[in-house]
Amino acid sequence: MMRPLRAACLVSLLASLCASLSACAKPDVESTPTGGTIIIATAGDASHLIPTHWESTSDRMLAELLFDPLVEIGPERNVFGDAGFVRRLASQWAWTADSLAIRFTLDSTAAWHDGQPVVARDAVAAFRVLKGRFNPGSLKTEMKEIDSVAAPDDRTVVVHFSRKSPYQLYFASHILPIPTHITDAIADSLLERSAWAQRPVGSGPYRLARREPGVETELVAVADHYRGRPGPDRILFSTSPTAESGVARVLSGEADMWELLAPQFVPEAEKYPDVRLIRSESFGYAFAAFNFRDPNDSSRPHPLLRERALRRALTMAIDRERNVRTRFGSEARAGLGPFARINSPADSDLTHIPYDTIAADRVLDSLGWTARNRDGIRVRNGRPLMFTALVPEASGGRRAMAELMQEQFRNVGVDLRIVIGDDKVFGSRLKSGRFDLLFGGWGTTPLRTSIQGTWGSRGPDPWGAQNQAYYANAEADSAIARAVRELTPAEAAPHYRRAYQLIIDDAAAIWLYEVTEAHAVHARLLTPPWRAEAWWRTIPLWRVDPAKRLPRDAAPVTP
Amino acid sequence: MRGNQLRRIGDAALLVALVVATCFILIRLAPGDPFYPRLDDPAWTPERAATQRVAFGYDKPIRIQFVYYVSRTFRGDLGWSHSRNQPVAEALASALPATGLLVVTALGIAFAVGILVGAWQGWRRDSPLVRASDRVSLVLLSVPEFLIAVFALMGPALAWRWFPTAGMRTPYGPEGVLGLLDRLHHLALPALALGLPIAAVVARLQASAMREVRDAEFVRAARSRGLLDGLVLRRHALRNALIPVLTYAGLQLSTALSGAVIVERLFSWPGMGRLIVDAVGARDYPLVAGGVLVAALCTVVGTMLADLALRWATPRLRARA
Numbered sequence: 001m002m003r004p005l006r007a008a009c010l011v012s013l014l015a016s017l018c019a020s021l022s023a024c025a026k027p028d029v030e031s032t033p034t035g036g037t038i039i040i041a042t043a044g045d046a047s048h049l050i051p052t053h054w055e056s057t058s059d060r061m062l063a064e065l066l067f068d069p070l071v072e073i074g075p076e077r078n079v080f081g082d083a084g085f086v087r088r089l090a091s092q093w094a095w096t097a098d099s100l101a102i103r104f105t106l107d108s109t110a111a112w113h114d115g116q117p118v119v120a121r122d123a124v125a126a127f128r129v130l131k132g133r134f135n136p137g138s139l140k141t142e143m144k145e146i147d148s149v150a151a152p153d154d155r156t157v158v159v160h161f162s163r164k165s166p167y168q169l170y171f172a173s174h175i176l177p178i179p180t181h182i183t184d185a186i187a188d189s190l191l192e193r194s195a196w197a198q199r200p201v202g203s204g205p206y207r208l209a210r211r212e213p214g215v216e217t218e219l220v221a222v223a224d225h226y227r228g229r230p231g232p233d234r235i236l237f238s239t240s241p242t243a244e245s246g247v248a249r250v251l252s253g254e255a256d257m258w259e260l261l262a263p264q265f266v267p268e269a270e271k272y273p274d275v276r277l278i279r280s281e282s283f284g285y286a287f288a289a290f291n292f293r294d295p296n297d298s299s300r301p302h303p304l305l306r307e308r309a310l311r312r313a314l315t316m317a318i319d320r321e322r323n324v325r326t327r328f329g330s331e332a333r334a335g336l337g338p339f340a341r342i343n344s345p346a347d348s349d350l351t352h353i354p355y356d357t358i359a360a361d362r363v364l365d366s367l368g369w370t371a372r373n374r375d376g377i378r379v380r381n382g383r384p385l386m387f388t389a390l391v392p393e394a395s396g397g398r399r400a401m402a403e404l405m406q407e408q409f410r411n412v413g414v415d416l417r418i419v420i421g422d423d424k425v426f427g428s429r430l431k432s433g434r435f436d437l438l439f440g441g442w443g444t445t446p447l448r449t450s451i452q453g454t455w456g457s458r459g460p461d462p463w464g465a466q467n468q469a470y471y472a473n474a475e476a477d478s479a480i481a482r483a484v485r486e487l488t489p490a491e492a493a494p495h496y497r498r499a500y501q502l503i504i505d506d507a508a509a510i511w512l513y514e515v516t517e518a519h520a521v522h523a524r525l526l527t528p529p530w531r532a533e534a535w536w537r538t539i540p541l542w543r544v545d546p547a548k549r550l551p552r553d554a555a556p557v558t559p
Numbered sequence: 560m561r562g563n564q565l566r567r568i569g570d571a572a573l574l575v576a577l578v579v580a581t582c583f584i585l586i587r588l589a590p591g592d593p594f595y596p597r598l599d600d601p602a603w604t605p606e607r608a609a610t611q612r613v614a615f616g617y618d619k620p621i622r623i624q625f626v627y628y629v630s631r632t633f634r635g636d637l638g639w640s641h642s643r644n645q646p647v648a649e650a651l652a653s654a655l656p657a658t659g660l661l662v663v664t665a666l667g668i669a670f671a672v673g674i675l676v677g678a679w680q681g682w683r684r685d686s687p688l689v690r691a692s693d694r695v696s697l698v699l700l701s702v703p704e705f706l707i708a709v710f711a712l713m714g715p716a717l718a719w720r721w722f723p724t725a726g727m728r729t730p731y732g733p734e735g736v737l738g739l740l741d742r743l744h745h746l747a748l749p750a751l752a753l754g755l756p757i758a759a760v761v762a763r764l765q766a767s768a769m770r771e772v773r774d775a776e777f778v779r780a781a782r783s784r785g786l787l788d789g790l791v792l793r794r795h796a797l798r799n800a801l802i803p804v805l806t807y808a809g810l811q812l813s814t815a816l817s818g819a820v821i822v823e824r825l826f827s828w829p830g831m832g833r834l835i836v837d838a839v840g841a842r843d844y845p846l847v848a849g850g851v852l853v854a855a856l857c858t859v860v861g862t863m864l865a866d867l868a869l870r871w872a873t874p875r876l877r878a879r880a
Binding site: 431 | 591640642650713716717720729731823826829834842
């Protein structure tokens with residue numbers, strides 16, 4: 001039998017061991033107390049804070065923290081039907097019998113930051129502004145299939161669609177109601193510049209406390225939010241005009257996060273034990289698209305690049321894998337086609353035009369490009385085989401790819417001239433079609449139908465609306481159209497796959513790379529699983545490790 | 560005298576008008592406009608951009624836009640910033656004090672350090688210490704200021720953590736006296752990065768002027784009267800040797816303002832330089848025009864102040880006036 005004193009000693013020893021073990025263990029997100037101040041260094045600042053006018057990711061990030069939607073796409077990123085969608089202002093929803101409308105019931109506890117209840121009219125007003133002619137915002141595509149929004153009573157919102165589609169709820173999730181008790185007094189044409197737009201009253205988990213455009217924006221937690229109190233007390237979005245200064249702020253501990261770490265900063269950031277790199281797949285992909293129209297007259301086909309064999313030969317001359325390794329190391333992968341891996345993981349085994357310089361030489365010879373000038377550039381009928389590449393200055397990755405490809409093209413007797421322009425110069429040349437090769441990139445969304453605009457033939461909206469290189473293939477269009485019509489991901493997948501393969505075989509572009517995104521986050525932040533498509537949506541769930549709190553975490557909240 | 564002053568003010572106003580008009584035209588001749596697409600923005604459509612252009616009058620000829628701009632400016636309306644979505648006057652009002660603080664501090668450091676070091680170098684006969692300091696100033700003169708700023712950011716700020724890397728203050732930092740010290744702590748590196756290259760030029764000018772004055776007759780006369788060396792330096796030599804430095808000072812405001820563009824970006828300093836560069840990148844026409852107007856006014860006023868200082872230091876000029 002154990003003596004009481006010894007038993008007590010053993011129990012206390014075990015207790016202290018448990019206590020010290022629990023202190024050593026990393027605290028988990030859910031059990032960690034709320035509070036604290038998070039400073040997020042960002043490359044750009046929002047120009048609009050209201051959800052009806054957002055134009056950029058920065059706008060969207062702030063608007064989604066300040067305003068709640070009716071429903072939100074879930075972490076699984078399903079856009080078909082309503083699987084995985086999560087409740088926000090709407091506590092429930094149901095389709096009407098004809099599948100042409102969704103009836104939402106608003107959460108009875110949902111309220112604006114000024115205490116007024118959220119009512120159905122607020123959603124109607126948001127839709128009216130989103131569709132309105134005074135609104136240059138970028139959500140018009142999502143609103144296209146929504147015919148009208150009605151408010152039969154204060155708690156019911158009915159969204160009517162123009163046609164049956166599996167994406168109706170996804171489209172409706174882009175309606176973020178606005179407070180009509182404030183905005184009714186403002187004409188729609190003046191809404192963008194109104195005092196409310198500068199200091200919005202929202203319905204989201206955070207409210208605006210302070211803002212200096214271009215410099216910083218402070219949000220504070222809404223303690224009595226209808227979905228529960230968000231974790232951090234305060235979020236300060238602080239703009240850094242250069243990536244160097246933004247990264248330096250995180251490495252020195254002055255900021256808690258730099259939203260997107262360029263590959264060249266990754267090795268340096270990895271040396272800092274206080275900084276953790278969270279990697280996620282990108283929704284973007286980069287490509288070098290061949291122009292199918294004459295750069296001097298876009299009504300005519302391109303004199304050279306209309307030849308499929310020439311485009312394929314040029315593609316064969318490029319060692320995409322090596323180029324990606326040279327520029328990015330392990331921080332990117334070669335592009336797969338007109339899509340991002342994260343949206344189509346099953347399509348990673350599509351057949352690609354192989355890297356084969358001998359075959360490229362043979363094809364170019366067979367096309368009559370046999371003679372060479374003094375510089376070793378192929379010539380046909382006195383004309384050198386020369387192309388102009390349009391490259392955005394802002395993308396270091398694409399600039400590097402263009403330079404590497406220039407060398408590889410030269411090896412097969414092709415002269416590539418590179419024109420680098422800032423965003424506006426790039427946009428101006430893009431609009432006028434003055435390029436042979438466009439070093440472009442698309443940021444996609446979980447909705448795969450955007451391929452209609454980016455790689456579909458030019459036609460009635462949305463077909464080809466963003467297809468700046470005028471690629472056209474009726475067979476691919478037909479496959480895309482079928483994919484868009486299908487009601488489930490499984491039914492749509494084979495049609496998307498067929499469209500992708502046709503576009504790849506056509507050599508519409510050389511598929512450059514997909515970067516693995518790296519987010520530099522201070523180790524004191526505890527974060528739930530990262531959401532690649534919109535990381536900021538989990539901010540209310542973030543916690544500050546109690547053992548690593550800083551003086552700023554205890555600063556009083558701005559009233 | 561009064562006529563002379565009025566003429567100078569008229570010249571200055573004409574200069575400002577010319578600078579603003581040139582920038583107004585040049586920025587519109589650059590490719591793109593505020594409504595061209597952001598990079599890889601799939602939501603952009605030409606129709607959307609066209610609607611916005613019409614709404615802001617950018618579809619009209621440049622001369623008509625200029626007339627509108629001038630009439631609005633005279634009414635005190637500098638327009639609306641597209642990139643910041645706020646009135647241009649508000650954007651400038653928040654950035655100007657930050658740049659003012661940075662530039663004035665940098666110039667203060669530059670002239671205080673430059674004049675002291677230069678006077679000492681020129682007054683002293685050749686010595687190893689003088690030669691060493693001369694080489695340091697030569698190095699500072701030769702290295703571009705952005706490189707000095709990068710070194711400052713990487714070394715004292717990031718590697719050694721002596722100074723903060725960004726901003727004007729610690730977010731949610733101390734208030735009162737400690738808050739003031741915190742702001743000075745944030746100001747130190749950007750001001751040094753901006754001021755040291757100017758200090759190097761001032762030091763060399765001052766040293767050269769001092770060497771000329773050192774052996775001048777009036778200095779020898781002062782010495783022969785038995786005055787102490789320090790008194791001769793302060794009362795007789797330095798004041799005369801300041802003239803070339805003060806002439807140079809008038810030009811340094813514009814140098815410091817252009818240097819601030821780089822330093823502000825590297826240290827995330829929320830001032831005019833950063834504002835104007837961002838505005839040019841975004842083709843934010845009203846903000847560029849407003850920024851250039853304010854910068855030109857500051858330069859003209861700074862030059863006038865330097866002229867006054869020169870007149871104060873030069874009895875000959877005062878007498879002529």
